[in-house]
Amino acid sequence: MKDNARTYFILFMCLLLYTGIPLVASGQEYREVTEGDAVHLPEDLFYQKDHRIQWWYVTGHLFDKTGREFGYELTFFTVGIQKRTYESRFGINSVYISHFAVSDVLKKKYYHADDTDTGAFGFASAQEKRLFVRVGNDSLEGTSEKMKIIAEADKIRISLSLVREKPFVLHGEAGYSRKSEESPLISSLYFSSTSMTTEGTLSIGDTVFQVTGKSWFDREISSRVLGDNYQGWDWFSLQLDDNREVMLYQIRKRDGSVDAFSSGTVVYRDGTYRHLAKDDFAVTVMEQYRSKKTGARYPSKWEVAIPSEDVLITIIPLIEDQEFIGTYSTWNYYWEGTCAITGNIKGRAYVEMTGY
Numbered sequence: 001m002k003d004n005a006r007t008y009f010i011l012f013m014c015l016l017l018y019t020g021i022p023l024v025a026s027g028q029e030y031r032e033v034t035e036g037d038a039v040h041l042p043e044d045l046f047y048q049k050d051h052r053i054q055w056w057y058v059t060g061h062l063f064d065k066t067g068r069e070f071g072y073e074l075t076f077f078t079v080g081i082q083k084r085t086y087e088s089r090f091g092i093n094s095v096y097i098s099h100f101a102v103s104d105v106l107k108k109k110y111y112h113a114d115d116t117d118t119g120a121f122g123f124a125s126a127q128e129k130r131l132f133v134r135v136g137n138d139s140l141e142g143t144s145e146k147m148k149i150i151a152e153a154d155k156i157r158i159s160l161s162l163v164r165e166k167p168f169v170l171h172g173e174a175g176y177s178r179k180s181e182e183s184p185l186i187s188s189l190y191f192s193s194t195s196m197t198t199e200g201t202l203s204i205g206d207t208v209f210q211v212t213g214k215s216w217f218d219r220e221i222s223s224r225v226l227g228d229n230y231q232g233w234d235w236f237s238l239q240l241d242d243n244r245e246v247m248l249y250q251i252r253k254r255d256g257s258v259d260a261f262s263s264g265t266v267v268y269r270d271g272t273y274r275h276l277a278k279d280d281f282a283v284t285v286m287e288q289y290r291s292k293k294t295g296a297r298y299p300s301k302w303e304v305a306i307p308s309e310d311v312l313i314t315i316i317p318l319i320e321d322q323e324f325i326g327t328y329s330t331w332n333y334y335w336e337g338t339c340a341i342t343g344n345i346k347g348r349a350y351v352e353m354t355g356y
Contacts, residue, residue, distance in 0.1 A: 030080055030223045033187045039175030041168060042144040044189060045219060047126035047133065049093075052080040052223040056133055056140055058149060058162070059237065059350040060198050060215030061338060070202055070211065071103035071318070071338025071350070072158055074151050076133045076140060077330075078126055096124035097329045098135035100151040102158070103338045104204060105318045110337070111204070113153030114329040144168070147196070147217065160200035162215050164193045166271035171247065171263075173275075178261045179251055180226060188222035194237070194245035194267050214239055216350065229253055232334075232355015234283065236304070236315070240347040243269045246306070248281055252355060266309055281306045286314070291323050291335075296356040298323070298335045313343035315351065 030052040048054060057075045064070075077097040096119055101112035115136040117124035126133040132141040137152040147162045171177045171190040180186035196215040201208055216237045231252045238246040248264035264276035287301035302315045322337025334354040341347040 029082070032185050032223050033176065033189055033221065035173075035176060035178075035184050035187075037176050037189060038173075039168075039170050039189050039191045041191075042131070044175075044191070044221060045131045045144060047078065047128050048221050049080075049128060051221045053225065054078055054221045055219075057218040057220075058140070058147075058215055059336075059338075060160070060162075060196075060213055061239070061348040062198065062202060062211040062213035064202075064209040064211050068209070069105040069318070069338075070209070071105070071322075072202070073099065073101040073324075073336055073350070074138065074140070074149055074158070075099045076126075076135060076138070078133075092118045092120055094119065096126070096133075096135045097326075098138040098151070099324060099326065099329065100138055100153055100156070100158075101322070101324055101336065102156040102202065102204065103319050103322055105338065108319050109204075110319055110322045111153070111156045112324050113156070114324075114326050116329040155205055157203040158200065160198055160202075160211075160215070162196040162198050162217065164217075165195045165197055166193070166267065168193055169247075169265055169267055169273050171265050171275070177220075177263070179259070180230070181260050182227050182229070183224075186224050186226060188220040190218070190220045192219070192247060192265075193217040194247070195239065195243075214348075216245070226251070229255075230259070230355075232353070234299070235352040236283075236302075237350045238304075238313075238315075238341060238347060239349070240311075240341065240345050242345055244309075246309075246311070248276070248283065248304070250278075250283060264306075266306070276306065280308060289320055291321065291333075293321075293323060293325065294333050296323070296333065296335075298353055298356050302351075311343075311345060313341050313345060313347075315339045315341055315349050317351070 031050040055077045059073045062070045079095045098115045124135045169192045175189045177190035178187040198215045199212045202211045231254045233251045235249040245267040250262040251259035262278045267273040282305045284303040285299040289300040290297045317339050325333045336352040339349040
């Protein structure tokens, strides 16, 4: 039955591509994110059907009892195609996507998998009244205090419980996060739980590891994407050893400049936080590497300075090749991986880079 659903989805996508019908419905059919909008919790944890694009994103740094280290990423996307009510189970309003990756630091191995479904047969869904999203074997559910994630692919599997340690962080202005100089509508509602105590199991092949560690949860809700003048972005989540966390992102334009609305957030030990504007921090690329799979040339070492926070650090990938290729879903590639932090303070980081 799942194969039939996937076949139907592929045929549907091909039809759109070959007929020139827009893949995603006009943004006017969906609610825009505008200046003055704010995050409302816990409601915005749940699926928001009136917005076109949204995602739930979790990364983490895990250790087994011997100290062996792993990183993981699990992301769920929904993309609205149209807003209709169907009586048939074949009706399609959204596409559901999951991306799942595990980094085995000791073995220098990176595993990743992706899945896509239309939800037409119930193999994917997201709920409006509670935190629940599922794509195939991958799922996220829970409350604002505690979440459960499960993901399974050919060689990798996780089953983890995440408990929130600090209040949610609302990025930008009360969660309104503008992403572009071109328009205030190119924005999202963006909030995070930056430090979540994590425990459970992680499997690679037939080996099951009991793991503990910390995770980072992001939630974004939007209806627009970056325009043609943009190349991609660099996003950093820093979990520092002094119990501070930092989120930074730089939106890169095709002319090589960085958008003025690139920004960040510093989260303090007690859970309070403050916004960082573009000029409050500096990210300098120190080294690069070229992917053998796609030919993309990625940064592979950064110096990050936040003078007002007395932060001067170097971020180094724990595995060089952590490139995700969305073969069965988004048909793109990007680098997303676990990294070490050294400098005047140590810690761990996850970095995401697109558009290279």
